[in-house]
Amino acid sequence: MSYYLERALSSKADRRQFALGAAGAAGALTLGASNAGAQDEISEGGELQIAIIGEPPAVADAVFTTATITNNIAQQMFEGLFAYDESFNPQPMLIEDYDSSDDGLEFSFRLRSGVTFHNGDPMTSADVVASLNRWGEINGRGRLIYDRMNSIEATDETTVRMVFDQPSGVLPSFLARSEAMITPASVAEAAGAEQIPTDQLIGTGPFRFEEHAIDQYLRLVRFDDYVSRDEEPNGLAGRRTPYLDSIDFVPVPDESVRANGLITGEYHFADVLSADLAEMLELDPGVESINVQPYYWYSPHFNKAAGLFTNQALRHAVQLCFSQSESMLAGFGREEFVRFDASICGEETAWYSTAGSDAYDNPDLDQARALLEEGGYDGETVRWIATREYPYNFLMADYTRQQMEAIGMNVELVVSDWATLVQNRADPDAYEIFLTGHSQYSHPATQPFNDPTWPGFWESEAKTDLVNAMIAETDPDALTTIIDDYTTLVWEEMPFVKCGDNFVLRGRRTEVAGYVNVPDFFFWNVGLNG
Amino acid sequence: MVSFIIRRLVSMIPVMLMVATGVFLLLKLTPGDPVGVILGPDATEERRQALRDDLGLNDPLIVQYVRWLGDAVRGDLGDSLFLNQPVLISLWERAEPTLVLTMLATLVALSIGLPTGILAAQNRGKWLDMGSMGVAILGISMPTFWLGLNLILVFAVTLRWLPVAGYAPLSEGLWESLRYMILPAITLGVAQAALLARMTRSMMLDVLSAEYVRVARAKGLRERRVVYFHALRNALIPLINVAGLIFAALLGGAVVTEQIFNIPGIGRLLIQAVGRRDVPLVQGTVLVIAAIYVLVNLMVDIFSAVLDPRLRET
16 A cells, blocks of 8 residues: 555544545636735745656747647747737737737737847847747748738837738737747747757746756746736736746656655656546645646547548447547546536637537437448448557547447557657558547647648548638637537537547645646746745 | 787677667667657648658668768767757766666675675575575566665655655765665665575585585685685686676666656666657667677676686687
8 A cells, every 4th residue: 555545544634634635626726827826925036846747859949849848848938929818818928019900911019128038139020020930930830820921021120010811810819829939030040940959049038048958957047137017917928027046847757756756845846647646645735736727638530531431420420439528537537637528629718619519428329330331331440549658548549449349340459659659640541540639728720630631631621711710810709600610510520529628737835836727837926935 | 818809899890780780670660750759749741741851761761771870980879869969968968877876786786696695505405595585586576666666655755865766966976966876776786686696696506516615625624714715706707797797787777767766867868769769869879788788798708807717718
């Protein structure tokens, strides 16, 4: 029996704490972003140790890679023209304000004056243009914007003007993502399609790059000349005060080491812990567990370019043969870390919609069998490529396989490591189904599966039109209708089966004050007390 | 002696070539996409292709092989795809933690394994022999990760005597560095100690039944002098071989221990490189580990030859 389990059962007091912890987990841990840390008195100084899941690819160049860990580190150092508030609406960050034409074809951004880079140079419109040009060249979402753009120019020192061929109302939302980060023009131009060298990781953010010892730590230190906004902090937007002297991101691939190190105080914060560790953390008075909502949603994606599931009826048959909520529980175990929801955006966002999702979590085996027949299924093998590297990936696949076999489908789980899966899923001849996760807090137009070359290969004229409409729309009400239509289309064409939302567990020491529970963690306005 | 060393060094060349080719082919035949890991889950196919071109991953296999081999012969093992730094630098940065861990673990293995083996041989068939060999079998059978996690739970999490994981370089002070290394060295050393104890016991038993030992005893020498002066010295030659092999195996084989204790060493580097399909890094690491293995073997042979002149003739 583990030490913690023993402690859990050893005394009444502990049992009470355990019960409270379990009952309060979902509620207490999801305190709104604004009130979680606002009451704390924060003292200046301190060296924060953060255990992250591994070495970040491309260190902190969020334009170069789409890896979440790199993006999260980058946003401590780099800023964009906008930043998301707690409802995921874009708010001005490096700009004072902006004008946009009603037709969504022209945008004019006025930059804040007095903002300097970590190297002391003032930020100018030339830096913004060069940075966005790099984003438009090598980043998928940047490319989407640049493909619609007619021109971008620095009209004076502090103004940037963008003119589009097609309406692009979504622009501020795209520019609020950490990948649309602003660096000095010289850095952006020198890097181009390559990754930015570590000594050139120069931004305007509250922390600046200090040192990187690969596999040991990535150290950021306070940027003493940081010029903050004045508005009240709201999500990632508003005032940013760097209280900490330094932040060390320490790659700790083993999650039990991350959890143990948090308990002993070697780390102040630990990213991505499995739900099984929640009880252990809740028993320790020095540790606060953090249930991160929204986070990711999970779905099996059908290969729609070749093979069986080019047939829409068969995709519906699979969706109807299994309980989506059961598959989430099979994958993630504990109920306080899953949410059964048909929307492809979390209910915390403005893009939430469950339109057209009556079939969600409503298995109907007879109808599923009828659809198999209608689709002409004749016992062909369904190759489901899965990996045990992420336990949910295998567990959800294995649960669904059993349900598919119950209606007479022949399923083969092809299990490999993640690197192999990533290669195989790009090959239309290599599989029928794979499973992966997507952000609950991203604008639906930014989801990678909208790209017909992305694995799963969702080629659909109706989808292309709706995505274009989402990108173009400037009116929030009209956007809601479009997202409803888009969600309906997802459930009609069934490119994937949305199974549910998963929330990730993180942990922090109680001496970490001012921390705000957002999916993309940040450590300005955060201090170390006591 | 010099020609012996030269002969052995020359014989390294085909070994290294075979290792290099084998690793290259094995990795190229294994599916997996390094670009997917580097660019993250949302990267477009177009961007992946562009990076594959940049990294030369789309070139024919033979072109990639000849290019890599040509560079390797000149001492350039290429750049790590994921870490974006030369392979040799990646290895150099991880040499210290791995070397320190290996030396400490070997020390643990020797200081437990040798006395236990000798004691067991001296007390052959008695409870001390059976007891210690029973413990040794337990030591060999115990999975490293299980022992490591339990040591962490007891000494780091519960008693808080030692840190949970991590590494402090020697430049931060000997004790600071040792604090991090005690638990991993025990974890790694225990299995080897058990192996060494069993080997020592059987070597000692062989020697103790030899005629010159019987003569020594017949001369009326004290048992302690017989065991430590006559028997152990002769049993040491094969034991030096074993100790050398243990040292070499630990250098590249501390993968699990380095992972559990979050030590930025060569073992962890290798396992991560495989997961990321960082082909140049895997090739370079395996090649260097192979070279060290061969060199340690050579040193063991030289040392044995110094101790035992008969070996120089073969």
